[in-house]
Amino acid sequence: MKIHKLITTSDALADLCSRLAKSEFVCVDTEFMRESTYWPELCLIQIADANEAAAIDPKAPDLDLSPLLDLLVDNEDVLKIFHAGGQDVEIIYNLTGKTPHPIFDTQIAMMAISQSEQIGYSNLVESWLGLVIDKGARFTDWSRRPLTERQIEYAIGDVTHLSKIFPKILKRLIKTGRGQWLDAEMERLADPDNYRNDAQNAWLKIKAAGRNPAMLGRLRGLAAWREYEAQDKNIPRGRIARDETLADIASHPPKTQADLAKVRGLSTGWKDNDIGKRLMQTLADAQPLTEAEMPPKAPRGAPLGKEGALVADLLKLLLKIRAREIDVAARLLARSDDLELLAAGVRKGVSVLEGWRFGVFGRDALDLVEGKLAFAVVNGRLKMTHVDELHGDMREANPEGANPEAPAAEQEAGEEE
Incomplete structure (x- = not known):
């Protein structure tokens, strides 16, 4: 891979972007400071495709960022890859009033192919590439100039590693058929409403x-x-x-x-x-809110009460089991609020009862609430099973017709007769 250490001129940036515009994807990362400011201070932009990578200095005098921003927000033919990219997308939105699109976040993608809820970048690199990242430059002052060689090398590494990891994640998603699970999550990340500062x-x-x-x-x-x-x-x-x-x-x-x-x-x-x-x-x-301005009440059904809370706990247990069985992050399947709504009797507008989530988890969650699903220990592992299947297994284990649910004394009395 060709590495451009630091781009500081408009011509060099325009040439780079013209080449990247022909790629299928680009990996993007930013370094910024915001501890003492309202607006994040953009200090460095890193970008890479499968062939070349560069760090771009937005603080360079007279540097025109237009070719880069056009590539990120207007070029629909190039997929933009981020890792935990919410703050990076926010910075791009602040500069352009638009968000990158189409977009792919490797942290979100990992939720569909592993039980990782929010895997960090260093752990991602170690798990996919077997590399240990030097974190020493992570918390340096990116606004100071000149940047050191160590800072630039560290920063570019964020996108060069990502350019190698993304195809591997994509291959796994295709193999598991879970790519469509992420469509809504990626669109939500790219939704400008998330970054509009009203x-x-x-x-x-x-x-x-x-x-x-x-x-x-x-x-x-x-x-x-x-x-x-x-x-x-x-x-x-x-x-x-x-x-x-x-x-x-x-x-x-x-x-x-x-x-x-x-x-x-x-x-x-x-x-x-x-x-x-x-x-x-x-x-x-200040004026009181009108009825139309009042925020909607939380979409909750009847109060859970003690029994409802127990049902919600069982649903959470079911969620853990299902997430473990199919190796997916539980948070991608359902949120606690959804499970509480389900336990309270709500059926409309609950995400686990819609789309792909229904087939993967929602149908079983509904069966559990309606008494059609039970928990059982099989070979020392807690599993879920439908009640009719559980009874069938019990009948096979008791071919003489003894009722496994009857007290032992009743079974003995039946045998004596």
């Missing part, structure tokens, strides 16, 4: 007790205010105020700006400074 909807990500329209209206205003303050200062939103602080203020709004000094999580200086004044103005302007 300050007016920021409140939806904050946990708050209760459904009081006035309280939620204040929370909506406070969350949007925090986004604007953080964006303006380019600092993490948590540096303005934590989620729980906003929820507390929305539930118990201070009457005067001086009362902000009593709010846990806020600086006492807010009682008489400009940011405190803006917060109080936000509270004054």
